Amino acid sequence: MTWSWASFFEYLTSPYMLMGAWTTIWLSVVSMIIGCSLGIVAALMKMSRSPVLRGIADFYIWLWRGTPLLVQLVIIYAGLPQIGIRLGVIESAIIGLSLHEGAYFAEIVRAGIMAVDKGQSDAARALGMDYRWMMRIVVMPQATRVIIPPLGNQFNGMLKTSSLASVISMEELLRHAQELAQIEFRVLEVYIVAAIGYLIMTTTWGLIQQRIEAHYDKPFGGSAGDMAATSIPA
Amino acid sequence: MDMNTAAQAPARQPNSGNAGDSPAGELMVEARDIHKAFGDNQVLKGVSLEVRAGEVILIAGRSGSGKSTLLRCIDHLETIDSGRIFVNRHLVGYREENGILVELTDKQIAFQRRDIGVVFQQFNLFPHLTVIDNITAAPVKVLGVDVEKAQVEARELIERVGLPEKENAYPRQLSGGQQQRVAIARALAMKPKVMLFDEPTSALDPEMISEVLNVMIDLSKQGMTMIVVSHEMGFARAAADRVILMHDGGIEEDAPPTEFFDAPKSEATKRFLAKILH
Ligand SMILES: Nc1ncnc2c1ncn2[C@@H]1O[C@H](COP(=O)(O)OP(=O)(O)OP(=O)(O)O)[C@@H](O)[C@H]1O
Numbered sequence: 001m002t003w004s005w006a007s008f009f010e011y012l013t014s015p016y017m018l019m020g021a022w023t024t025i026w027l028s029v030v031s032m033i034i035g036c037s038l039g040i041v042a043a044l045m046k047m048s049r050s051p052v053l054r055g056i057a058d059f060y061i062w063l064w065r066g067t068p069l070l071v072q073l074v075i076i077y078a079g080l081p082q083i084g085i086r087l088g089v090i091e092s093a094i095i096g097l098s099l100h101e102g103a104y105f106a107e108i109v110r111a112g113i114m115a116v117d118k119g120q121s122d123a124a125r126a127l128g129m130d131y132r133w134m135m136r137i138v139v140m141p142q143a144t145r146v147i148i149p150p151l152g153n154q155f156n157g158m159l160k161t162s163s164l165a166s167v168i169s170m171e172e173l174l175r176h177a178q179e180l181a182q183i184e185f186r187v188l189e190v191y192i193v194a195a196i197g198y199l200i201m202t203t204t205w206g207l208i209q210q211r212i213e214a215h216y217d218k219p220f221g222g223s224a225g226d227m228a229a230t231s232i233p234a
Numbered sequence: 235m236d237m238n239t240a241a242q243a244p245a246r247q248p249n250s251g252n253a254g255d256s257p258a259g260e261l262m263v264e265a266r267d268i269h270k271a272f273g274d275n276q277v278l279k280g281v282s283l284e285v286r287a288g289e290v291i292l293i294a295g296r297s298g299s300g301k302s303t304l305l306r307c308i309d310h311l312e313t314i315d316s317g318r319i320f321v322n323r324h325l326v327g328y329r330e331e332n333g334i335l336v337e338l339t340d341k342q343i344a345f346q347r348r349d350i351g352v353v354f355q356q357f358n359l360f361p362h363l364t365v366i367d368n369i370t371a372a373p374v375k376v377l378g379v380d381v382e383k384a385q386v387e388a389r390e391l392i393e394r395v396g397l398p399e400k401e402n403a404y405p406r407q408l409s410g411g412q413q414q415r416v417a418i419a420r421a422l423a424m425k426p427k428v429m430l431f432d433e434p435t436s437a438l439d440p441e442m443i444s445e446v447l448n449v450m451i452d453l454s455k456q457g458m459t460m461i462v463v464s465h466e467m468g469f470a471r472a473a474a475d476r477v478i479l480m481h482d483g484g485i486e487e488d489a490p491p492t493e494f495f496d497a498p499k500s501e502a503t504k505r506f507l508a509k510i511l512h
């Protein structure tokens with residue numbers, strides 16, 4: 001069997017592949033949003049004064065970062081029914097990907113918050129802001145600038161990592177490619193089309209990410225994340 | 235040092251009266267026998283200080299003598315090990331339960347800090363906000379002032395510190411002296427009853443020091459109660475009612491400026507003056 005351009009173009013324009021790609025996108029976005037929220041909560045817990053909250057956060061991060069996502073997904077989807085917890089494919093995929101993302105994102109958020117100068121929280125407090133206002137108005141907006149580049153990389157990773165959900169039969173791009181490959185055995189063509197699909201998604205995201213970063217860099221004088229204030233004499 | 239020892243300070247009720255208006259001469263800040271350690275390092279070893287409404291106090295002393303720590307304790311940016319601090323007659327940072335100090339909640343402490351403005355050596359402007367947003371953020375969010383009204387007041391303050399055309403600039407576009415003046419305006423926007431300055435001109439190039447000091451001198455003339463940590467002795471002579479020397483975690487000298495400079499009592503003050511006046 002040699003390379004077939006006809007099959008290649010057929011897969012490239014196949015609605016079935018497109019549907020898979022669409023699932024990859026929304027699965028990634030949803031898991032990213034939930035995962036980031038979890039990560040922020042875990043980061044704030046980890047930085048709290050309460051040893052109980054810190055302990056819970058540490059345990060979560062340790063457990064999820066220390067085990068493969070593939071194993072986590074299989075346990076959630078195929079293992080939990082054994083103790084009476086039955087989750088559908090979509091729920092399992094979202095829960096697995098989100099919890100996994102949250103554990104990594106927690107460390108990113110923590111690093112971002114710690115990168116904000118302590119003088120900033122002193123100034124916020126001195127102005128009468130309580131913890132919530134201080135975080136919302138002063139700390140988080142500045143941490144965001146530090147968090148966004150790694151956050152973008154995490155989302156790039158998520159677009160690709162979500163393909164692992166194919167093992168629990170989540171109908172995303174890779175799964176659809178596998179199914180088409182089993183019909184006509186045009187393995188090379190169909191997987192190259194899948195690869196192109198992932199490339200288009202990650203490249204598009206890269207462009208979006210650049211714009212977001214530029215937006216958050218604006219008050220600091222544009223590119224290169226130059227924190228040092230360049231003072232212009234009066 | 236444990237919290238119980240705090241109870242040894244005589245339980246003293248702050249003066250009765252309306253908390254709102256404070257005619258000149260009333261106690262605005264009162265520190266009683268403050269102890270504070272960082273680990274084994276005893277930084278404040280029983281500091282007592284009284285500042286009356288409208289007074290301007292200058293605190294000097296060599297590096298590490300505890301000046302910043304004292305200011306930070308007054309705003310409860312640091313906890314204390316024992317003693318009492320009252321600002322505008324309210325016990326700062328704690329409530330007293332059977333003679334024991336119990337720390338207030340985050341929200342209660344935030345509420346108390348509205349009375350106290352702080353200006354830091356490093357300005358600490360919010361780099362992601364423009365000048366006007368730096369000034370209006372706290373009044374709008376914390377006090378609930380209407381945005382438009384806050385902006386009108388902010389513009390008056392910007393004018394007062396001499397930076398009319400800078401309201402939409404970001405901090406990094408300003409010189410150090412300009413940033414510090416914005417920081418003063420930002421603190422004033424909360425209408426504090428007392429202003430604390432921690433070496434407000436130490437991070438500035440020499441040519442910018444006077445523009446900041448002039449704003450502070452104006453403020454003192456308008457009757458603001460001020461505690462200023464600084465080595466600007468010109469400011470002390472121009473605006474201070476009392477000059478204090480901190481030495482090794484305690485107050486060594488507390489005198490009007492002329493007396494402080496011309497007839498200091500303590501050896502530490504004489505040595506300090508010899509050093510800074512050459
Ligand atoms: N957060 C902290 N943790 C541990 N030690 C501290 C802390 N803040 C201050 N110290 C220590 O407390 C002592 C007094 O510091 P403080 O900043 O109050 O001195 P200062 O009189 O303001 O000095 P300077 O003129 O250098 O600003 C120093 O020995 C300092 O190292």
Ligand SMILES: [Mg+2]
Binds near residue numbers: 302
């Ligand atoms: Mg200091």
